[in-house]
Amino acid sequence: MSHDFLALSLPLPFGMGSVNCYLVHNDKGFYLVDSGAPNATARLQKELGLAGCGPGELRLIVLTHGDFDHIGSAARIRARFGAPIAMHRADAGMAERADMLASRKSGSKMMARIVPLLFGFGQDRLFSPDVLLEDGSDLTPYGWQARVVALPGHSGGSIGVVTAEGNLFCGDLFENTTVPAMGSIVDDRPAMLASVQKEGPGHPAGLSGTRRVFCVWGAWPRGGVMDHREVGRYWNENAEVWTRLSRQGYDTYRDHLNTPAFLAMLPEVRGRNGLDIGCGEGYNTRQLARRVARMTAIDVAEVFIGHARAEEEREPLGIEYQVASAVALPFGDASFDFCTGFMSFMDIPETKLVVREAYRVLKPGGFLQFSITHPCFNTPGRRNLRDENGRTYAFEIGDYFGTEDAVIQEWTFSAAPKDIRDSVRPFRVPAFNRTLSQWFNLLLGTGFVLEQVEEPRPSDEVVAQHPNLQDAQVVPYFLLLRVSKPAWPQTVGGGIDSGGAVRMMSGRRSWHRRQRRSAIAAQSLREGVRCGPSLWKSSDSMRS
Known part of the structure; x- marks a missing residue:
């Protein structure tokens, strides 16, 4: 059974950047991995519609962990599309009580009170998961040839989803902002390192065959280099x-x-x-x-x-x-x-x-x-400098010698009318400097x-x-x-002799x-x- 997938870049509040979630599709239906922050609900619903996913066609929502930038839209998507929510039992308290420390060993209690307010994760966003996952859970009964692997470290209930094709969806275990690396937000460092090692050859978790890794920021083929495929x-x-x-x-x-x-x-x-x-x-x-x-x-x-x-x-x-x-x-x-x-x-x-x-x-x-x-x-680092009439008068140029790694740029044709631009998904183009x-x-x-x-x-x-x-x-x-x-x-040297x-x-x-x-x-x-x-x-x- 073939599986296609779409990477969706969803905005965070207050211009803090964006996070990825992923929509997987096969002949059985659609599957959503993570749901973005609460402020991205309308954008996510639009993206699902543009992808051809309507109510009743979303088979499962899988949450890689319980942070609010991953679960923030889950309850609304479940209500609109009728899909069950699945997450690890250790992180269920994050969704049920907005408690970001529910499965963590450390963290500031003050930050635990501030973060839900910052992300807009209020009482109307709370939910209880329909399916409690654990290491080895099989997603085949939902029509997706994939299994769950426990990847604690970022949170106690962080998981990955490994597909039959060898793709790994892993939330915050890895990130690829400038270069592929272990996730920078760590709660339990020994557990995080052990989870990263599951990507190593010969580990009994069986992740050594993964071809591509898809994480919260960026994606790359196994080995750390994006190729032409x-x-x-x-x-x-x-x-x-x-x-x-x-x-x-x-x-x-x-x-x-x-x-x-x-x-x-x-x-x-x-x-x-x-x-x-x-x-x-x-x-x-x-x-x-x-x-x-x-x-x-x-x-x-x-x-x-x-x-x-x-x-x-x-x-x-x-x-x-x-x-x-x-x-x-x-x-x-x-x-x-x-x-x-x-x-x-x-x-x-x-x-x-x-x-x-x-x-x-x-x-x-x-x-x-x-x-x-x-x-x-x-x-x-380019920036277009415009005057009060909107005419460009100069460009600010920076980072000319920047990384050659892919940077995913999002844009569409500026000549298209605004209503057309708003009705389509922006192009996502890997750029190489x-x-x-x-x-x-x-x-x-x-x-x-x-x-x-x-x-x-x-x-x-x-x-x-x-x-x-x-x-x-x-x-x-x-x-x-x-x-x-x-x-x-051509040759070097030479002459008539x-x-x-x-x-x-x-x-x-x-x-x-x-x-x-x-x-x-x-x-x-x-x-x-x-x-x-x-x-x-x-x-x-x-x-x-």
């Missing part, structure tokens, strides 16, 4: 709304800035064989096909590919769409005259593999052209030759028609790069060896075997 899961969740809104004309930065600049920079492609990497719903691929290029396009999000294929059936342009990952392209060496990537490369954590794969599938003399958010001006030098050194180190760089700026006429693009006149939002694969491998000729031949042999190694590495990734330091397991396809 995990990113693809986010893009599959975004794909339906993204396709609908972009085809209604609300992606103005694409339609009136990025894509026109990209096409203006593009060399002649008539009659040439091209690959669009990370094609999304196919808008830009269709622009290339209309220039009489023979196009193949891949994306790791099958929902996007489904929409792209449907459009190809409606208006045939000879485009072949495939569900595939950019880190392991399913094509032979030297298959394409050119490759493109419209705003996709910066979304893939394994950037080196993407660039190497593009180099591998290009014919000698072919080119790669791609656009990304500008590394200098799209930093984790790369500096300008990292991008250039990666391209040059792979063997590419730099041909052209552009930083598009909208004209006054375009801004008059689309005022939301005005901020892109202050700093460039996008960076466009075109590089080429040498028609014959015999020694130079020997070095040139040596360079050719070295180039062919690199080509063979790249092909072997790509095949290993496709087959899910060890290649270098990382172990890539076969799984559902994800966005690239």
Whole structure:
């Protein structure tokens, strides 16, 4: 039985941030892991509705522990959707009496009185759980192939849910705000450390096979690194709304800035064989096909590919769409005259593999052209500074050298009317920070030759028609790069004498060896075997 899940980021009161809860879906119904704070009830109900979960379709609410930012909306959700609430018996007192110390060994009694008021967990939010869980509880009777494992330390009744697919939902045992780590709020440190050790190999709790860990802040694959598969899961969740809104004309930065600049920079492609990497719903691929290029396009999000294929059936342009990952392209060496990537490369954590794969599938003399958010001006610490009329006059830029780990950004198309923005779930996009030098050194180190760089700026006429693009006149939002694969491998040194000729031949042999190694590495990734330091397991396809 397959299980899909949706990560829901719910706000905390007074701008204190957000917490995650998770909605799991299979052919038996929906299952909610944690419920957020009391102030997030309306947001959670909206998210459940957008996900297609109506009254009577929610089978179970599982609470990983009894803190108010996890149980705050549970009673209201139970009343509206008719789902039983399940939690560990040790934390039941938190829900029944608003006693945050009910299962804890330490804590301030004054804080115990203040926190429920701070979170708005009053008498109308109290409840008694319908199901009391313990270590080893089986959730199969509710239609979910999952079991409960006790993970005390944050609270006495903290639990995790381990699914048949190897996913672990664990509340506050772990967090991933900047780097994956043990939860920072600890009541019983020895118990917390013992719970963390259950993630270690060979532990009798059987958690050593977990593939992904989902916690209160952030999520990551087991081992601590988000990969292209995990990113693809986010893009599959975004794909339906993204396709609908972009085809209604609300992606103005694409339609009136990025894509026109990209096409203006593009060399002649008539009659040439091209690959669009990370094609999304196919808008830009269709622009290339209309220039009489023979196009193949891949994306790791099958929902996007489904929409792209449907459009190809409606208006045939000879485009072949495939569900595939950019880190392991399913094509032979030297298959394409050119490759493109419209705003996709910066979304893939394994950037080196993407660039190497593009180099591998290009014919000698072919080119790669791609656009990304500008590394200098799209930093984790960016702030848009506006005047009293709402016009951008400057940007505050910070944390340029910030972490390369994924930061989940939430946004939607600013050109969409407010009623439309309010009616849809914001896009959740994993962002990976790369500096300008990292991008250039990666391209040059792979063997590419730099041909052209552009930083598009909208004209006054375009801004008059689309005022939301005005901020892109202050700093460039996008960076466009075109590089080429040498028609014959480059060498270091050389010359016209015999020694130079020997070095040139040596360079050719070295180039062919690199080509063979790249092909072997790509095949290993496709087959899910060890290649270098990382172990890539076969799984559902994800966005690239």
